[in-house]
Amino acid sequence: MSLVGKSTQQFRFLAPLGEGGHGHVYAGYDEKLDRRVALKVLHRDQRLKPQAKARLLREARILSQLDHPHICRIYDLIEGVDHDFLVLELIEGKSLKQALRDGDLKPADKMRVAEQIADALVAAHGRGIIHRDLKPGNVMLTPEGDVKILDFGIARLLNEEIGPQLDDLETVADDKTTADFNRDPEASVPRTETGSVLGTPAYMSPEQIKGEVTTSASDMYSFGLILQELFTGRSAFDFKLPKAMLLVKVALAETRPITGIDGDLAALIKRLQSPEPAARPAAVDTAERLRWIRDKPRRIRRRWLTLAAMAFLVLTAAILAFQAVRIGSERDRANREAATAREVQRFLVDLFRQSDPQDPTGRRMTAEQLLQRGAERINSELADRPLVQAKIMDTIGRVQVNLGLIDDADPLLTRALSIRRREPGAEPLEIAESLTSVGILRRWQERYAEAEEAHLEALAIRRRQLPADDPLIARSLAELGIVYWFQGHLRQSMQALEEARAMIERRFGPGDERLIEVLHRLSYAYLYLGRFADAERVFHRVLELRQRFRDPYDAGTAYTLHGLGMVYEYLGRFADAEEYVRRSLDIRETALDPHHRLVAWSLAELGRIYNQEGRQAEAEAVLRRALDIESVAGSSRATCLSNLAAVLTNDGRLEEAEPMHREALKLITEHVPEHVVVAEIRNDFGDHLRRAGRLDEAETQYRLALEQLRAIDPEHPMTAQPLNGLGALYLARGQPVVAAGFYRQALAVGRQNGHELASTAHSHCGLAAAAARLGDAAEAAEERRLGVERWRQMGLAEHPHAVACGG
Template sequence: MTLPAGTRLGPYEIVSPLGAGGMGEVYRARDTRLGRHVAVKVLPESVTADKDRLRRFEQEARAASALNHPNILTIHDVGTEDAAPYVVFELLEGETLRERMAHGALPPHRALEIAGQIARGLAAAHAQGIVHRDLKPENVFVTRDGRVKILDFGLAKLRHPSGETLASGAPTIASTEPGVILGTVGYMSPEQVRGQDTDHRSDLFAFGAVLYEMLSGRRAFHGESAIETMTAILQDEPPDVPAATAGVEMTLRRCLAKNVGERMQDANDLAFVLEAIGGAAPASPLAAEPAGDRRKSVAILPFKDLARNPENAHLGVGLADATITELALVHSLIVRPTAAVLKYQDAALDPQQAGRELGVDAVADGSFQRSGSRLRVTVQLVATAGGKSLWGAKIDTTMDDLFRMQDEVSRHIAEALEIELSPGDERRIAKAPRPGGRAYELYLKGRYLLLSDTNLDDLNAAIEVLEQAREADPGSAIAIVGLADAYTRMGFSFDPDGDWYERAQALCAEALALDPQIPEGRYLRGRLLWNPRSGFDHAAALREFLAAVAGRPNLVEGHHHAAMVMVHVSLLEEATAGFERALAINPEDQFAELHRALSLYLRGFYSQARALTEDIVPRAGSAWAPYQLAMCHLHLGETADASRILERAARRFPGDVLFYSLRAVIAAREGDRSRALEQVDLIVKNRKAFGH
């Protein structure tokens, strides 16, 4: 019987019905104590009549209420009124995943975003020993702001007898009794169909079926009857999904493996893989960016010192770098990185010309005058097309208050470009770490010196200045990360046998203890994990790089390194997309160009890879580009061209082991075994730590 408006269930006053299902009727209600609206599910008489089931209902609801996770429906309360048991949970506005899929498949990036959030919710539940056992589109809710919520944790398990606890120390939850079939046909795992004992891996099978349906618009297993559907689950493999990349297809197959031992084993690992192949932020709400919208782009040129004082050289680049760093937090804006604009530091150049060269919509050009601790900054924002002034200002500040000026400039630029900051942008900007007072100028100077880290003197100077910044503000996570970055570069480039790596690790851990999500810290930890001393921990490093770009969407190094890891774990389509994201931020990133071509080469697109690499070779600073070009020619059957490129490059980069390798391959192709082995011996004698 439907409850009329005004009915009281304890402190909850019924407002209106929301829907009904097999486990009871759901109502919108008002919590009279807190004045908030909630959802109340009133359970059917079958539960009321069975005291044991009622006891288990309360026990399971309380256990589920302990799952405090943004991707799991929050349970507020349980109670009984006039012998009617009810459960109170958060009121959601939006639609179920089933309703969202009413018109067919979802766009792949949306499906992966939703899937990533489902996986995070499952991981949180599994960590508490709770298994859903009835995951399906009806039990996944997508709120209006894009947050995914898993519904009916614990409640679905009321449909079967009680058994043992799932894990020692975990909440006592009813478990499957052997021989009892549990779940929804079409989403049950093979072990559920057989009535066997199940664990968290059954949820991962159901997850695979849900993801398959989101991507294809059809069920993974479907028959004319329940028996036919269950037979398909036990015997059939669903067809490939045309919209799925190789990485997505591989993930689907691992989730839908019939043998539980061959299946994906952990929901956290599953979430990580989805973030890697989708480039999505961990547990992030769905982006509200309309499909097809082109992101606006801007470049911030180094500020000019009107007094031309060499002591202030760091400020011109530092002020631009600080503004770039803040604007890089805005998801809907492309900001050219500092490395791309550094060439304009001493150039007398029209901003429009710089804008055309950099391929951006607008350019910010500025100057400054310093007098002791006082600073006057003049900034103008000019449209590349037409040269119209979009915004300009003179700002007076002090050296101890630089970040306020930086924040003001960044916000005015965003407003002038008609960029509306999203709640996520606002959160990232508000959390952006900045050293205080004197430490900030020292940090900017250290960053400036690190831009020329191929110079040992500059790197030593950067370390000295950044150590001073850390001393000036010991609680500044960003200053500590800056120093850790300098130590890392020293160890990687100049003193690999020193203790720089260990010192960088310790500083990185210190910074992340102060600010666990600081993007620069997550990126640097990824670098430290992805090197020979850490055994190239691909999974952990990729997780760090993805977290870094989630926090700073324009962090070009994060996109690039994430894509490099993907190359090494054979997520090649995703790697190509990652390099393209890096190139969208900085089209002049030669390494991203080269590595994008590499990813295409590894995917078998030899002609495309050859064309891209040919353009890079004249500008290349290492042997890899000509080596890669020669390999493209080899795979296209153009051995003579490969040999010609090889010998020309060997004169340009004498002694590089890559060319011994290439000569060995060519000799082997030509059937010259002794010459091939001779080149292999030279590789062994001349190998280097990073030789491929």
């Protein structure tokens, strides 16, 4: 019977909040102290059971010992004539379980939640208290994002006598609650015949589910399961398994692999999930490790900044040396340039001294703060030396671009170019240097026409001023090549990059470090031209050069790994694709800020791979994280939106997906209208419209995608995707002859250069369906066999499409 509207002593029951095996929880009002509270009331039929009353009393005593900002506080225990209840702090907000389901936690929020749960466990375990039912449903998040741990109803003290005296007399929940916890992984189960199983199976430690002695290490195991779900977006166990099998996996600690997150965080979670309690870290060690992981990007950036400082000084020294060589014939200009170089060196040395760990003032500055300080000082200290000003502006602006601080870099680089253009003493090569910097900045801003203009002018200056094989000319060609690539002008991109490659190889040889950036960009041009064998070969060559010359966590290595992942995704080698993209993500999260847009790029590709493997829940989680990061309206956000929309379409959530498809198409056509990715986004939108039954609209998108790809190359392998779409569309229209024609075209372009695309599985299965409708049983059987075999080769024999094809 509901207590809403009733009062006991000074407490009024306002509204129900929840119900468990032993009682109800209500929102209440304390009229004496004028505050809202939560009232946890024993069921009427439980009041006569000594063990139930003992549990309520025990929870009250335990909570009274815990005064911690991340643990729900107790105000009182009321033993009335009709009701016994706890008076608790009322927590506004939502449970972690709901927040995970909604997918609205950003990466920084997740780390904050993890640290606060760990801090609460430090406090509880420090008092000798074990929670024993730690799970997302017992963790509340306030509107401010702070953690509050609830429900110490089955907690116990470490020094409490262990035995059957209480737990063997009771069950945790009635049959209705435990009928099928596969539907709700946070449902409880009753005790076994031989011992007590108190808690929630999906979040229990192995020793707990076996009815063995529980310690604080049991809470840490449960915490490890929560962390895996929190950071990967996927529960540690597959709740779709039969209950008996799931219980066996829980008892054996056979959790899912931990993927898609920082390596150190994954290692910590694995330690927490150790089957042996003694091997699990304590709460205090876990809290400290989480803080260390949170601060890792900051430490990496500080180390990177130190290396950057050294590089600046080496560069300055090189400038000085270069000037010395030229002094004989151009003494006046050489002296001026040498003086400029010394001024730059002095400024940089003084600036970097501010971040020296041995600085007696004890100051500590982040990379962003240091660069901002430098930008501010330029105006005040160097107003009378404009060329020195311009050199330092250009240097700091380039570093800011590399760190993703695009808005900070823009005024510095733009002004440096303006100064060098107007100052009569500026050298043409200095103007070319600024033009190159501005061109790179404009590329990051997706202002490609301006980027192209800047690089063309820089290239013209360098061709006039330098020998024909100078590496600076090759640098301009490489920058121009990547701008052409983003514009979708792949032939022009290839031409510029091949010229740069040949220039460097002629002068320095095929193993020179200068080839890295040129070959890296060339491999991406091969990729989008559909020359996958060439792309794979060149990407691996770049990787070898990076391993020889660069730090393993060099941000450029992530680009190369990402590109290889894309190659293998197109070829249907999804396990390889995932491996390379994960390595790319690990580097970017370590070497850059976790919210850097390049992290979003890796996440977007990872989500695309998951979607093709039929792992929609994981795909959605990583793609929503990518969208949280990539908030700027541009081609990268368009890709994230399109990939997420494709996931939702495959999941049957068509109404939710369509606005994302439309926004993605709008953004991509505004920013890079001729790029190959436009065709991919049109194709995904066509798939969506076809599934929605809007076949005419779908055909328009497929044909536009086909037209764009054929403009690049009439036999472009990626044309297989819209051709497959058109085949499915004409099957839906009841025209199997036309459908079969499209599928055969798709198969022809999908088998080139000794490779077979992932799309050929769809082509074979679609052609089998068309043949069956035409009454050709033999062809249908053969195409079905080939389709199922291709799915098997890709490691996706159980994919729904593979099963449907085989059936």
